[in-house]
Amino acid sequence: MDRLKKAMRIPFAKVPVAANELKYIKEVLESGWLTTAGKAMAFEKNFADAVQARFACAVNSGTAALHLGLEALGVKPGDRVFVPSMTFTSSAEIIRYLQANPVFLDTEYGTNLITPEILQEAINKNPDVRYLIVVHYGGHAARMLSDEQEGILDICKKHRIKILEDAAHAFPARLNNQMVGSLGEVACFSFYANKPITTGEGGMLTTQNEAIAGRVKKMRLHGIDRDVWNRFTGNKPSWEYDVVEAGYKYNMPDVNAAIGLAQLEKAEEFRAERQRVAEYYYEHLTPLKHLIDLPVTHVPFQDHAWHLFPVVLKENAPVSRNKFIEKMAEAGIGTSVHYKPLHRMTYYKNKYQLKASDFPNTEKTWRGNVSLPIFPYMQDDELDYICKTIGKILKY
Ligand SMILES: Cc1ncc(COP(=O)(O)O)c(C=O)c1O
Known part of the structure; x- marks a missing residue:
């Protein structure tokens, strides 16, 4: 020994290197477009297909995806949001970004997941809470859908609670033959260096809801009504854009998306x-x-x-x-x-x-x-x- x-x-x-990272990065460098452009769009499309989601929005971290997701769900200052204590600080700090307050939950021993039972008990004690952050800890999907009893989705629907899934660990992951990323309304993935697939730093938000996708796409780039790629490829003059919200600078550069595209092929x-x-x-x-x-x-x-x-x-x-x-x-x-x-x-x-x-x-x-x-x-x-x-x- x-x-x-x-x-x-x-x-x-x-970090496992797939095969095509260098090839795709070279294409980006040669294209002259290093910020968000065609590779980010291709990564979004392929990722949406991989998790069977209608929309995917690439951003520069998992935390950015979570922030944009919670914002798009409508969390306002003073709101309270359920979140497990057994998680990374990102899952809870985004609640504070919006001047809302976390209500921390215990998790099941052995899985470190919120269960339908834990959630129901928390609702009984805190009937005013309208938001829940579910963390698919370690890459293991929480019981969103359940055959034998009510799953987390059913309980939240009954109590008009909106769910944000923190799927930072959970790609590719499934529950009852459905991909995490298409189970609920909004799921957020991380492509940080040690994650199941990486872009160095990066994240992705997936949703089935067109209004949420639209809001996220606007807010990830300063609240501007057109993204840079659209400004240079669309029919309107490239200088012309409007700022319709005070947004953020969260877009994913194409160099990172190039790595993500290659990693996705091997996921x-x-x-x-x-x-x-x-x-x-x-x-x-x-x-x-x-x-x-x-x-x-x-x-x-x-x-x-x-x-x-x-x-x-x-x-x-x-x-x-x-x-x-x-x-x-x-x-x-x-x-x-x-x-x-x-x-x-x-x-x-x-x-x-x-x-x-x-x-x-x-x-x-x-x-x-x-x-x-x-x-x-x-x-x-x-x-x-x-x-x-x-x-x-x-x-x-
Ligand atoms: C559970 C969880 N949520 C969110 C994040 C944030 O992801 P990122 O580092 O890409 O911002 C992480 C990253 O470690 C995480 O483990």
Whole structure:
């Protein structure tokens, strides 16, 4: 093992290069159009097709997509918005961008998802809330539709609650044969460097609603009534445009879209590769289940995007989570934590006077959560080394 330790350096995440990134980037550079133009439009079209959505709007980050999505749903200052505590700060900070207030929710232990039951209880306690941010944590779709009982979509419809899906982790992902991105009204994806497909930095909003798509397209470029591409290819003179709202500067440049187009071509292969890694972990870590909890899934493995493989060290594990991470790093293995919950983050904790005891499942997860390396084309000897190192640290 010591000999192996010297040789092995396994990062937490690694960007897989597809095949056509350089080709498409070259085309962009040669075209002379480096900002938003034909490649961004092609990326939008192909992405919309991939998730079976009517509209897709490319932007320069997942956070920008979430911000534009919430704005287009009509959130106003003072409104309250349900959001899980077990997520990245983007999911909640966008509520503050609009001077609205988050109402943090606990999540289900094992999946880190909001369930229909958790949502129903939150509605009973907060009947005034009209918006919900659903996070498809780790690439696993929340129970939006459910055969046996009411899904999140049904409950929200009944209570006139609008949903914004944070699908930053969830491409490509499915629920009951439907793609995440076409389940609800608005879904937002991230193409940050470690995401299932990347553009370096970037994001995409998908919607079935034409009015929302129109609003997002306007607001992502300063509230101008024509985008730059349209100004230079349309019939009207290029200088002529109107500003109809105070918008933002969130458009995706074509260089990034070129990377995205190439990555999209390989998205299903990357997903299958991630699934292979997850299956390896399930098989080889199950003997340690008295010491660690493995992620729980309620969708078939092929419907999961497998962005993360988060395990939870149980209370009887011989080392703490922090010590475990240290020892994995000493062995050359990168890990991460998804997440330190938002109710423990200074800003949210102080501003909203949040108490850890209101989030029992999230707290149970937080005490022991560690995300293991997962990326396409991980080698079997790397996986073997990771699982053996975990066994050694836990003295199995
Ligand atoms: C759950 C979640 N939501 C939103 C985001 C924001 O995406 P981006 O970094 O592209 O702005 C991330 C990124 O890490 C995320 O993990």
